[in-house]
Amino acid sequence: MPQPDQSPSGTAWAEPLLRDVFPDAEVTAVLPRTGGQLSTVYELRCADPAHCAIFKVYAPEWAWKQAKEIHVYRLLADLGSALPVPQVLHHTPARAPGGRAVTILSLLEGRPLSEASKDLDAAQIPSFYRQMGAALATIHQIGQDAYGYVTDRILDPRPDNGTYMRHQFAKKLTEFKTLGGADRLHDAVARRIERDGALFDNCRAAALCHNDLHEGNVLVAPGDAARVTGIIDVENAIAADPLLDLAKTDYYSLGRGEPERNALLEGYGPLPADAAERLDLYRLYHALELWDWFRSIGTHGPLDSIAADIARLACRRTDTPS
Structure with a gap:
C-alpha cells in the first residue's frame, strides 16, 4: 500500500x-x-x-x-x-x-487522550477518567445473551461467567507457559483462580464490553470544558462481566494513580458489593493477557514490569483492598 x-x-x-x-x-x-x-x-x-x-x-x-x-x-x-x-x-x-x-x-472532534495528555496539567486528567467511567457504564447497558468473543455474533458462547473466565484464564496460562513464562508465576496464578474463582459466579448477566478503553482509544477536546468527544476502536469487543471491562481500563491506565482510578469508578456509578475483589481478580487476568501479547509480538521491554504485576496480583487475598 x-x-x-x-x-x-x-x-x-x-x-x-x-x-x-x-x-x-x-x-x-x-x-x-x-x-x-x-x-x-x-x-x-x-x-x-x-x-x-x-x-x-x-x-x-x-x-x-x-x-x-x-x-x-x-x-x-x-x-x-x-x-x-x-x-x-x-x-x-x-x-x-x-x-x-x-x-x-x-470524523469525530478531538485527539487521543494519550497524545493530548502531554500538553495537559496532571490535575485535568481525572476529569477525563470520570467521563470514561460514565462511557463504560453506558456501553454496559447493552446486554448479551452469553459470554464470549464478539464478531457479528458471539463465538463459542459460554452460558455463565464462571465457565467463561475459567476458560479464559486456562487459555492465557497455557499461552504464558508456551511463551516461556516463569513456572512460579504460572502456578501462582493457577492457585489464585482455584482459591478465588468463585467470585466469577457473582456476575449474573453478560454485557457488551469495549475491552480496550484506554487513553489511546478516547478522543478528547481539552480546554475549560475538558470533555471526551469520542470512543473509538471496538476491535476487541467481548460479551462479559462489566467489571472485566472496568478493570481493563484501570489496569491500562499505566502511569496514572489513585486520582484517576477514583474518578473512573465515580464516573461509572454504583458497583456491586464484591466489586473490589472481582476487579482485583480481573486486573490479574489483564496483566497475564498483556504479558502474553507483548511476548508473542517480540516486545520485551515491558515484560518484567508486567511480570511483577502478575506476581503481586496473584498473591493478593480477596480481603485485601484493591
Whole structure:
C-alpha cells in the first residue's frame, strides 16, 4: 500500500472510495492517524470540511474484523447521543490498494487522550477518567445473551461467567507457559483462580464490553470544558462481566494513580458489593493477557514490569483492598 501523502498526488486511491459516500468529495490530504496492530487508520481531509472522514484499512488476514466493527458500532449507535462513537458511513471489501477492505467512519472532534495528555496539567486528567467511567457504564447497558468473543455474533458462547473466565484464564496460562513464562508465576496464578474463582459466579448477566478503553482509544477536546468527544476502536469487543471491562481500563491506565482510578469508578456509578475483589481478580487476568501479547509480538521491554504485576496480583487475598 502506498505511503500516505499530504500532497494531492497521495489522495488518488482514497477519493473514489469516499465518493461512494459524498459524490462531490475532493480529497486534499490523506493523513495517518493512530491505529492498531491489525489495521491502519487515515484521516481524509477534504475541500469541503463536511466531507472529511476516517478510513480504516484492514490487512487481508484481518478483513473479518470489518464485520465485527460494523456490528459493534451499530449496536453502540443505538444508544444515541449518550455515547459519542463514529458513525459507519460506508464499508467495502477489497477496494483499497493491495486489495484491502475499507470502512469509512464519520470524523469525530478531538485527539487521543494519550497524545493530548502531554500538553495537559496532571490535575485535568481525572476529569477525563470520570467521563470514561460514565462511557463504560453506558456501553454496559447493552446486554448479551452469553459470554464470549464478539464478531457479528458471539463465538463459542459460554452460558455463565464462571465457565467463561475459567476458560479464559486456562487459555492465557497455557499461552504464558508456551511463551516461556516463569513456572512460579504460572502456578501462582493457577492457585489464585482455584482459591478465588468463585467470585466469577457473582456476575449474573453478560454485557457488551469495549475491552480496550484506554487513553489511546478516547478522543478528547481539552480546554475549560475538558470533555471526551469520542470512543473509538471496538476491535476487541467481548460479551462479559462489566467489571472485566472496568478493570481493563484501570489496569491500562499505566502511569496514572489513585486520582484517576477514583474518578473512573465515580464516573461509572454504583458497583456491586464484591466489586473490589472481582476487579482485583480481573486486573490479574489483564496483566497475564498483556504479558502474553507483548511476548508473542517480540516486545520485551515491558515484560518484567508486567511480570511483577502478575506476581503481586496473584498473591493478593480477596480481603485485601484493591
